[in-house]
Every structure is written in structure tokens, then in C-alpha cells.
Amino acid sequence: MNSSPSDSPAPRQYLQVMFAFMAFVIATFYATHHDTALGRFIWPKADAKVWPTIMLLASSLVTFLLLLFVLCFKRASESWKLVLVTYVVHIGVWLVVTVL
Numbered sequence: 001m002n003s004s005p006s007d008s009p010a011p012r013q014y015l016q017v018m019f020a021f022m023a024f025v026i027a028t029f030y031a032t033h034h035d036t037a038l039g040r041f042i043w044p045k046a047d048a049k050v051w052p053t054i055m056l057l058a059s060s061l062v063t064f065l066l067l068l069f070v071l072c073f074k075r076a077s078e079s080w081k082l083v084l085v086t087y088v089v090h091i092g093v094w095l096v097v098t099v100l
Contacts, residue, residue, distance in 0.1 A: 055100060
């Protein structure tokens with residue numbers, strides 16, 4: 001399998017950045033959710049919804065693990081069936097994110 005200019009690592013870098021960003025956001029929230037500034041909590045207390053961030057973190061983790069699977073195992077990148085499965089899982093995960 002020859003690499004071409006269209007096989008750039010840019011989409012992979014975006015996946016890593018998305019996972020890192022979501023992990024940072026959720027870690028920052030849990031590290032500072034009891035902090036106050038000027039006598040007020042820095043995060044909303046009434047019905048603060050954390051599940052969207054956790055869902056995005058989980059979906060980014062699944063995408064990141066799929067990427068590692070394809071990168072670490074040469075057979076996974078050469079088998080069209082495994083590549084198809086990784087794309088189906090990737091698209092399925094992000095469809096669930098979109099619907100929820």
C-alpha cells in the first residue's frame with residue numbers, strides 16, 4: 001500500500017486534539033467545581049449539566065482508540081474489512097452524539 005499526498009495525518013491530529021480538549025475540560029470542571037470567586041461559585045450550581053461533556057469525552061476516547069488500533073496494527077490498516085469496521089464504528093459513535 002503506497003502512501004499518497006491525500007494520506008495526510010491531519011485528520012488523526014484533529015482526533016487527538018479533540019480527545020485532549022475534552023479531557024482537559026472535564027478535568028478542569030471536576031478540579032474547580034467547588035471554587036468560588038467574589039463570593040460566587042465559578043460554575044453554575046443549579047442543574048449543571050455535565051453529561052454532554054462526558055459524552056463527548058467518551059466518544060472522543062472511542063475515536064482515539066480506533067485510531068490507535070489502526071496505527072498500531074499493520075494488518076488493521078491493510079485489511080479493508082477492518083478499515084470498514086473502524087469507519088462504521090466511528091460514524092456510528094458520532095451519529096449517537098449528534099442525536100443526543
